[in-house]
């Protein structure tokens with residue numbers, strides 16, 4: 424049972440026109456984990472995510488689902504996309520129906536569910552993203568953050584096993600980020616595997632089980648969050664700053680071999696700080 428749920432092996436992708444976006448990329452997505460993908464602009468994060476549900480077909484290399492190379496025929500793609508839901512960074516690229524409830528019900532109806540079952544899925548998904556009050560609104564007349572939440576609800580309504588999100592928190596207000604992470608946390612606790620790209624190292628540190636750092640179309644390092652984000656050489660190469668909470672934990676003596684047991688939440692780091700201050704007084 425150690426086989427990754429989804430694996431990317433030697434993936435190369437060249438865009439029409441000749442831009443080489445992925446250069447022999449390897450990545451493992453473990454069942455039930457939260458994997459954060461970090462890396463500078465243009466390092467291939469979006470291109471990789473588009474491969475995870477078959478929207479892009481590799482130039483070379485392969486994607487494996489449950490250890491088996493995936494196919495690209497219509498039936499296989501349909502089956503694959505039921506299991507892996509992809510949420511694009513730009514909600515306007517994802518929303519297409521006239522109203523919010525029509526948009527979110529499209530997936531469940533397409534799965535062959537009855538109107539009543541699809542209606543229940545829509546209600547549940549809209550509530551999870553706290554946008555139930557927008558159900559009857561035209562999709563084009565929503566704010567960016569509202570569109571983003573509706574786009575996520577549309578994928579959630581399909582109940583995918585793996586949820587892939589391209590910069591899910593970008594453009595959301597702090598309240599929106601908290602709600603979104605709460606909804607994703609619930610899915611995670613119910614067994615959904617989460618893969619998300621982000622420029623926010625603090626979010627990756629606080630929230631991910633594993634991190635993969637991208638640079639120029641390849642993975643510099645993938646592994647346990649604290650170990651990867653504590654690797655100064657990898658961060659320097661990919662032009663990332665270490666998370667502040669990790670730097671504070673290190674300064675308080677949780678570096679080196681203790682990195683994995685360092686607190687990763689604001690509350691945890693503040694409690695450690697208070698403990699040390701009390702010890703010094």
Ligand SMILES: Nc1ncnc2c1ncn2[C@@H]1O[C@H](COP(=O)(O)OP(=O)(O)OP(=O)(O)O)[C@@H](O)[C@H]1O
Pocket residue numbers: 438439440442443444462463464465466467468469470471
């Ligand atoms: N449609 C496209 N046609 C040609 N080249 C593209 C296309 N989309 C992306 N690229 C190129 O592929 C490379 C990887 O781009 P990608 O969008 O995957 O990066 P990214 O890591 O998601 O960046 P960002 O952090 O800016 O979102 C870049 O060199 C980019 O210019």
Ligand SMILES: [Mg+2]
Pocket residue numbers: 468469470512589
């Ligand atoms: Mg991108």
